[in-house]
Amino acid sequence: MQRTFQVLRVDETSKGQFEFRIEQKSLQDLPEGNTLIRVEYSSLNYKDALSATGNRGITRAYPHIPGIDAAGKIEESDSKYFNPGDQVIVTGFDLGMNTWGGYSEYIRVPDKWVLPLPKGLTPRKAMELGTAGLTAGLSVLELLKNGIKSKDKILLTGATGGVGIISLSVLSQIGCRVTAVTGKKDYHELLRKMGASEILSRHQLQEKNQKALLKGEYAGAVDVAGGSTLAAVLKRMRYKGIVTCCGMVDSSKLETTIYPFILRGVRLIGIDSAECDLKLKKEVWNKFAANWKFDFLPECLTECTLEEVPHYIEKMLRGETIGRVVVKTAR
Known part of the structure; x- marks a missing residue:
């Protein structure tokens, strides 16, 4: 049969x-x-x-x-x-x-x-993370490999989405102070429970300011939005800040100046979870199984x-x- x-x-x-x-x-x-x-x-x-x-x-x-x-x-x-x-x-x-x-x-x-x-994960737990978790893990790895440390201030966009929630949890476990950006007013308390130190609305992030650079507050950022959101993130990075970009929820276009890059040495790193090699994927999954445990x-x-x-x-x-x-x- x-x-x-x-x-x-x-x-x-x-x-x-x-x-x-x-x-x-x-x-x-x-x-x-x-x-x-x-x-x-x-x-x-x-x-x-x-x-x-x-x-x-x-x-x-x-x-x-x-x-x-x-x-x-x-x-x-x-x-x-x-x-x-x-x-x-x-x-x-x-x-x-x-x-x-x-x-x-x-x-x-x-x-x-x-x-x-990996031992320590079940199929269900692995799919609670899935591609969103893998993308978040790759983003955090890039921040760490490029010098982000415990207590650093990190800016996180799309905080209530899959990549955002998982990035927030991992970064807060590491000891980073995470500013979560969201357009969903009803979920501020949830984000605080997940580890956010501060919360900004999308409107606050994208305040109408024509300056090429704003106060450099953040050592790093995880951006899932692209577009004007990413442009606003770049303006707020401190000297030698690290920004990872993995999505285009806002827009696939990026209109910005070169000033964050040539005056503050900001680095923008693209994250791809689909075609990255198995060795790197395995590194992230093993971290979720051992070091980055959360519910x-x-x-x-x-x-x-x-x-x-x-x-x-x-x-x-x-x-x-x-x-x-x-x-x-x-x-």
């Missing part, structure tokens, strides 16, 4: 709209790859929301099965690195963008995309089924999600 399983499929209609459906698939439908994984959990990231709603810069062709994250167990593999029963993580590369993604009970991928699940507050974490993913995609695109959404794929 042919084994069947559930997937969440996105179809493009003749009118250019995008519709979701739960569909039954068999193992024969999976793409080529030397490693078959039974997925227990995935997660919802902003890139997933864009992929599932027709962003051609992420996903070129439909029908499509999204999900850039997956955690579960190896069922079959001819890889010398893995055996059936091994618990593993897959994030990034082309998973869920132009190949079959993690919103499926099974995936088949190349072993070069796969990492062993999300209930308000920052939601679990949903494959059937519920479209609802949370809509909420995410409206800016209404807080923290992380974990997707339970296994029945």
Whole structure:
């Protein structure tokens, strides 16, 4: 008897709209790859929301099965690195963008995309973090490698999102004094509980000031927004400040001057969690398993089924999600 399983499929209609459906698939439908994984959990990231709603810069062709994250167990593999029963993580590369993604009970991928699940993490815990956690971890690593120390003041944008919440927690554990930027007035107390020393509104950050530089208060920053938000962040860095950039929630464009760079020696570092090598990904996952342990507050974490993913995609695109959404794929 042919084994069947559930997937969440996105179809493009003749009118250019995008519709979701739960569909039954068999193992024969999976793409080529030397490693078959039974997925227990995935997660919802902003890139997933864009992929599932027709962003051609992420996903070129439909029908499509999204999900850039997956955690579960190896069922079959001819890889010398893995055996059936091994618990593993897959994030990034082309998973869920132009190949079959993690919103499926099974995936088949190349072993070069796969990492062993570190001791200290479960598949569920790994997907509480997912690509957002990996991105946050890479951002924090860059700050630390470039001289950020305990007690330094750090500016953090998009503080109630997945990358923001996780970055805030890790940075506060390290001992940094984090100023969290958010447009959501109702979540100031939540951010303080997660470790924020100070909170700024987006309006306060982007005060109308034509000066090329403002008071240099911050040793570093994690920016998820791009656009005018990132431009405002750069103005506020102190001498030799470090800014990581990993998103474009505000805009993909950046209009700024060169003054932060040539007068204060500010360094702007791009963060890519999809194509970075497995060694670096493994370093971050091991830190989450050992050094950067934390639990999300209930308000920052939601679990949903494959059937519920479209609802949370809509909420995410409206800016209404807080923290992380974990997707339970296994029945």
